[in-house]
Amino acid sequence: MNKSDKIYVAGHRGMVGSAIVRRLQAEGYNNLVLRTSKELDLRNQQAVEDFFAAEKPDYVILAAARVGGIQANNVYRADFIYENLMIQNNVIHAAYLEKVKKLMFLGSSCIYPKLAPQPLKEDYLLTGLLEPTNEPYAIAKIAGIKMCDAYRAQYGCNFISVMPTNLYGPNDNYDLNNSHVLPALIRKIHEAKLKNDPAVVMWGTGSPRREFLHADDLADACFYLMQHYNEEGLVNIGTGEDVTIKDLALLIKDVVGYQGEIQHDLTKPDGTPRKLMDVSKLHSMGWKHKIELPEGVAKVYKEFAKAEAVAQ
Known part of the structure; x- marks a missing residue:
């Protein structure tokens, strides 16, 4: 091009x-x-x-x-x-x-x-x-x-x-009813921190890997x-690396600075146990991801919290 x-x-x-x-x-x-x-x-x-x-x-x-x-x-x-x-x-x-x-x-x-x-x-x-x-x-x-x-x-x-x-990333959907797991957890944990809630409830066991x-x-x-x-x-x-949903929640909790605990609603489904991409074809072409999950989550949380503060 x-x-x-x-x-x-x-x-x-x-x-x-x-x-x-x-x-x-x-x-x-x-x-x-x-x-x-x-x-x-x-x-x-x-x-x-x-x-x-x-x-x-x-x-x-x-x-x-x-x-x-x-x-x-x-x-x-x-x-x-x-x-x-x-x-x-x-x-x-x-x-x-x-x-x-x-x-x-x-x-x-x-x-x-x-x-x-x-x-x-x-x-x-x-x-x-x-x-x-x-x-x-x-x-x-x-x-x-x-x-x-x-x-x-x-x-x-x-x-x-x-x-x-x-x-x-930027322009993600943070609506709790139809967002994906990562933005949904960011919103849930952010709101729990603001309200001083003692716990955040997540669906299932937290064992599936994504x-x-x-x-x-x-x-x-x-x-x-x-x-x-x-x-x-x-x-x-993709990255070729995955994380349990529970570890993702703990990472977000840490980034948000939330002091409460994570509880599990075991009446809710876990979904597919694992969904990991094989990215060897992409790696063999000479491309690899640069943004690791902790850095990426910190980046999007900063953007999300700023947008929320403006919206208030």
């Missing part, structure tokens, strides 16, 4: 898209095409094709998606499969029509079978049944990977797919792969 190339980042206001925009701008890429969902409805095929025909971007990073936690995924099953399929079908096809030089499609670690061996290798895709609660979303993302590969095979398009692990990658590291990996990776299939993006 040259500094003068026109780059369209779809989903630039989300946690992933905004991190990618910051990374590109830091490298001097300022010819960015950005549209909010109000300005361009990616579910509308005609609108997307008109936009691509008018703007003619050289590169596309597809980070736009309908996303949510376990509750939202399970309740809005039709919305999740329909909207995600429409968004990616329209963008990928328009990129082909307008001869985009390269497109990157971002998926999610939930594409892997529920009972796949750990750590999750790229080869495990479609080797077993998916987690039922987010199956519609996962099927849409799998279709996106296969669509990129199909357009590469039939038309020679340089369309690549990357699958990030669990992410956290991997967490800062959004700025993801953006760095995406920038690296846009320059160095031009093959079919997909690339996992």
Whole structure:
């Protein structure tokens, strides 16, 4: 990519898209095409094709998606499969029509079978049944990977797919009803500290293990792969390291400076025991994460506490 190339980042206001925009701008890429969902409805095929025909971007990073936690995924099953399929079908096809030089499609670690061996290798895709609660979303993302590969095979398009692990960072969702575990724990523990609550209750035993990658590291990996990776299939993006949810809670407690205790609601489910990415493919290409979890959590907590103080 040259500094003068026109780059369209779809989903630039989300946690992933905004991190990618910051990374590109830091490298001097300022010819960015950005549209909010109000300005361009990616579910509308005609609108997307008109936009691509008018703007003619050289590169596309597809980070736009309908996303949510376990509750939202399970309740809005039709919305999740329909909207995600429409968004990616329209963008990928328009990129082909307008001869985009390269497109990157971002998926999610939930594409892997529920009972796949750990750590999750790229080869495990479609080797077993998916987690039922987010199956519609996962099927849409799998279709996106296969669509990129199909357009590469039939038309020679340089369309690549990357699958990030669990992410956290600026512009994360801290709503307790539909956020992911790390931001939810930050909010819970922060509020318990403010109220001087003696304890914070977390779901389950705290024994499941999860991997967490800062959004700025993801953006760095995406920038690296846009320059160095031009093959079919997909690339996992993660740290290759995981932590128990209990240890994550204790780390956040320490960062927040909360003195109370962590209690467990054992009537609530634990979820999948482990979800760790195998990142040997990415490491072999020469990229490794830079932000370790304690540093990353301290960074996001500082941003969160500042935003909360302003909102009061």
